[in-house]
Amino acid sequence: MEQAVLEALQALEVDYIDIFHLHAARADETVFEQRRGAWQCLLDCKAKGIIKAVGISTHSVAAASRAAEVDEVDVVFPIINQAGIGILHGSVTEMKGAIGQCLKQEKGVYLMKVLGGGSLVSDFHQAVGFAREIGRLSLALGMVSEAEVEYNLAYFKTQPVDLASLPPLLTEVKEFQIIDWLCKDCGTCMENCPNGAITKDPGEEKPRINADLCLRCGYCVGFCPEFAIRMV
Numbered sequence: 001m002e003q004a005v006l007e008a009l010q011a012l013e014v015d016y017i018d019i020f021h022l023h024a025a026r027a028d029e030t031v032f033e034q035r036r037g038a039w040q041c042l043l044d045c046k047a048k049g050i051i052k053a054v055g056i057s058t059h060s061v062a063a064a065s066r067a068a069e070v071d072e073v074d075v076v077f078p079i080i081n082q083a084g085i086g087i088l089h090g091s092v093t094e095m096k097g098a099i100g101q102c103l104k105q106e107k108g109v110y111l112m113k114v115l116g117g118g119s120l121v122s123d124f125h126q127a128v129g130f131a132r133e134i135g136r137l138s139l140a141l142g143m144v145s146e147a148e149v150e151y152n153l154a155y156f157k158t159q160p161v162d163l164a165s166l167p168p169l170l171t172e173v174k175e176f177q178i179i180d181w182l183c184k185d186c187g188t189c190m191e192n193c194p195n196g197a198i199t200k201d202p203g204e205e206k207p208r209i210n211a212d213l214c215l216r217c218g219y220c221v222g223f224c225p226e227f228a229i230r231m232v
Contacts, residue, residue, distance in 0.1 A: 061091070113142075
């Protein structure tokens, strides 16, 4: 964790980082005990002034609920979307409840994957509306093109939204695939997928990505030592 903080400071060329999360997508309510060393490192960095706020990023209802109870947690970054895509250890309703607990304890909260990793783009207005009804919270929206940036700027610029004035909404769905001839079947992608979307059935030579479970987060790409996972 200390190396991650130093790397971030150097890469960003800053003296301090505003928010640094304990990334714990699949961990449950025991995360602060399981990763006590990493968490303590963040607290030490905050005491030194090189981090201003510490928090947790999570897909787990249980972890989000626990974060509400931990005094040292400043910010919580939970996954939430109307379809429940990627939510672990509970339902959409239960995650909304956990977020409510965090807000009650005056934690900072901003929301992850309200479009389900791109799966809900075709229902953009309904999906974003669902997230905004949770509260006056910031939304982290992934964007991969200028057209997507322009659409989001137009959408959020004024409220209520005049749908007729918005630019075209692009709904092209892309997915991650494993390139068989590059894959060495090391299993690293399966171990690190936050939603358990990469599996290998008995008799198969290489793992496969379940498009219905894939969050399109891209974590697997970074973990693959052979760069065998590509978005197509």
